Amino acid sequence: MTGIRNNIPDWRLTLDGRDLSGAIRPRLISLTLSEKRGDEADQLDIVLSDDDGMLAIPPEGAVLRVHLGWLQGCDVTPGLIDKGSFKVDDVTHSGPPDQITIKARAADFTSEIRNRRAHSWSNTTLGAVLRDVAGRNGLSARIAPALASIALPTLSQSRESDVAFLRRLGQENDAVATIKDQHLIFAPKGAGQTSDGRALPTLTIRRRDGDGHSWQRQKRDGQEGVSACWHDRKAAKKQTVTEGKADGAKKLRKVYPDEASAKRAAKAEQRRLQRAPATLDVTLVLGRADAYPEARATVAGFKPEIDATVWLISEVTHRLGKGGGFRSDLKMETSS
Numbered sequence: 098m099t100g101i102r103n104n105i106p107d108w109r110l111t112l113d114g115r116d117l118s119g120a121i122r123p124r125l126i127s128l129t130l131s132e133k134r135g136d137e138a139d140q141l142d143i144v145l146s147d148d149d150g151m152l153a154i155p156p157e158g159a160v161l162r163v164h165l166g167w168l169q170g171c172d173v174t175p176g177l178i179d180k181g182s183f184k185v186d187d188v189t190h191s192g193p194p195d196q197i198t199i200k201a202r203a204a205d206f207t208s209e210i211r212n213r214r215a216h217s218w219s220n221t222t223l224g225a226v227l228r229d230v231a232g233r234n235g236l237s238a239r240i241a242p243a244l245a246s247i248a249l250p251t252l253s254q255s256r257e258s259d260v261a262f263l264r265r266l267g268q269e270n271d272a273v274a275t276i277k278d279q280h281l282i283f284a285p286k287g288a289g290q291t292s293d294g295r296a297l298p299t300l301t302i303r304r305r306d307g308d309g310h311s312w313q314r315q316k317r318d319g320q321e322g323v324s325a326c327w328h329d330r331k332a333a334k335k336q337t338v339t340e341g342k343a344d345g346a347k348k349l350r351k352v353y354p355d356e357a358s359a360k361r362a363a364k365a366e367q368r369r370l371q372r373a374p375a376t377l378d379v380t381l382v383l384g385r386a387d388a389y390p391e392a393r394a395t396v397a398g399f400k401p402e403i404d405a406t407v408w409l410i411s412e413v414t415h416r417l418g419k420g421g422g423f424r425s426d427l428k429m430e431t432s433s
Contacts, residue, residue, distance in 0.1 A: 104170030
C-alpha cells in the first residue's frame, strides 16, 4: 500500500490517571482491544517486556484508560480517540524472556452488577426501569426516546443479575443493551444510532485497505413469522400473537405477562431473523480507531452483492504490535 511505511500509529495509556505511555512504549509487545456491542464487557490485553526486571506489576483493580489512533501517515487521520477505561482483572508474569500480561475489562462491569436480584415494577415505562438499574450501579442512563417511552404494565426481575436482566430486555426489544464508560446504553439494534437518536458515522472500507476478508451468506430457515404467548388474566388462559406469516412461524418459549410485551418480543425476534442472511469479516491493515460496534459501513472492491450491502459492525478488535503496526478486525452483518 502506498505510503504505508510512513504511517506511524499512536496510543496513550494511563493508570489511575497517570500517563504511562513514555515508560511503557519501549516495553510494548502487543496491545489488543476488543469492543463488543452487547452485554459482554470490552476487554483490553497488554503484553509488556520485563527483561530487565524493573517493571512493576499493576495492582488489582487499577484502572487503565487507552487512546488509539495515528501520529501521521497516508490514508489515515492523525489523532487519538478515547476508547474507554478498563479495570485490571488478571496479571501474569512469565519467562524467560520475562514479560507481564495484563487483562483488563470494561471498568463499569463491577461485581455488583453481576449479583442476582429479585425486583418487580408495575405501571411504569421501560425508561424508568432502566434508570433504576443504572442508578443502583452508579451509572447514568442513555436510553433512546422511542424505547424509553414503552409502557410496562408489569415487569419482574426474578433471580437475575442486572447484566442478565439487561440482556433479556435487549432481546425482547431488539435493542443494544450495554455499558460503556459509566453509561448504561439502551438503543435500537441495527439502527446505526446513538442512544439519543443521532446517526453514527458511516465508515467507508475499500478492499485495498484490507489484509483479508471472509463473506458468508447464510441460508434462511424459512420462517417469516414469529409467535409469542401471553397470559390473559381476564380470560384466564394463554393467548398468542404473531408478527409476520403465521404459517411455519417460529414460536418463542417464554410466556409474556401481557399482549404488548408479547408483540414486542415477537417483532424483535422477527427483525433479528431478517438481519441474519450474510456476514463480512475484514482485517484492516491500517487500523480504524473510529470503528465502533453498531456503526454502519459501506464497502467497495469486493463482489457486487457485497458492495451493494449496507453493513452493521457487530464487533471490533484493535491490535498494536512492537513492530509498529496497528490493525483492526471488523465483524459485520447486514444492517436490515
